[in-house]
Amino acid sequence: MNFFGPHRLPSYLVIMALAISTASPPGSSYHLVKQLRFGAAEGGHEYYDYLTLDAAKRRLYLSHGTEVKVVDADTGALVGNILDMKANHGIVLVDEFGKGFITDGGDDSVVIFDLKTLKVTGKVKTVAEPDCIIYDPSSKDIFTFNGHGHAMTVIDASSAAVLAVVPMGGTPESAVADGKGMIYDNNFDTNEVLVIDSRSLAVKARWSITPAGSPTAMAMDREHRRLFIAGRDPQFLVVMDADTGKVIQSFPISSGVDADAYDPETGLLFASTRDGLIHIFHEESPDNFTALEPIKTQYGAKTMALDPKTHNLYLTTSDFGAPPPPTPERPHPQPDPMDRIPGTFRLLIYAR
Secondary structure, eight states, X not given: OOSSSTTOOOHHHHHHHHHHHHHSOOSTTOEEEEEEEOOOXXXXXXXXXXXXXXXTTTEEEEEETTEEEEEETTTOOEEEEEOOOSSEEEEEEEGGGTEEEEEETTTTEEEEEETTTOXXXXXXXXXXXXXXXXXXXXXXXXXXXXXXXXXXEEEETTTOOEEEEEEOSSOEEEEEEOSSSEEEEEETTTTEEEEEETTTOOEEEEEEOTTOOXXXXXXXXXXXXXXXXXXXXXXXXXXXXXXXXXXXXXXEOOSOEEEXXXXXXXXXXXEEETTTEEEEEEEEETTEEEEEEEEEOOTTOOOEEEOTTTOOEEEEEOOBOOOOOOOSSOSSOOOOTTOBOTTOOEEEEEEO
């Protein structure tokens, strides 16, 4: 375009147009760049849950039923497998101790492995069905959230000793640590966020997440003290003040949400759902988020990890059996989410 002809735009309009284009958040530009397929897990049961990224070492850990697959985050090449579990869920990495920790919900235990060799070095028993797992750098403890046990298990990250079992008064789900000594956990069946002191282990507050319900996903903007909590019934994502529990904003989302991720560099917030959508929101300010065009993914891709280096998004899913016949009440039925076809597990990588 020639801006120097007789019909050129006034310079201030050109400047304004450039400012608008560069300020637009890059949410809707995400697209699928790679799809990597893997074989069936040991035992043939197709199941998958959390993904965990080691951004520095460029390793991505994929929960896959009886195993955790470890792949190169940039190439997708398989680095190794951590085997012999029953039904794993969450993975947390603690570089300062050189250890990784995996919740095995089928065995009511936490599996410990060496970050360099990926070899299993130990196991710690928990109460029933450990699921989400996080590390708190303030207390240097591991926290597991045990669904059927309705409790939180606290493990010393250095010695692997169980320090306490703390009742949650409901079914705990996903959790985050603020790095300053507070832990926030979703209680699925009481529609609350629990605020827990990571040293005293006292539950300091219980905050309602209305209008959301049955919360399954949580992320945090630690700088601005904002929690992002997504629920399945009703299907909403809420933005909450992490110091007061005040719900600042809420947005409707699609069904089957299971993961949130916040990118502090871009100000983008993501929520992935089983329906095959990643909802995107942009942080205009800590009290003002706007919804952007969602990313269309694949059915079942409900768990997610964010790469803070490349800003890529990683999700896993599989193939499913045929959906039931349509009815007037359900003209577009989805497949049974438990009817996963063995040997169809795959990693999806989305980039801008």
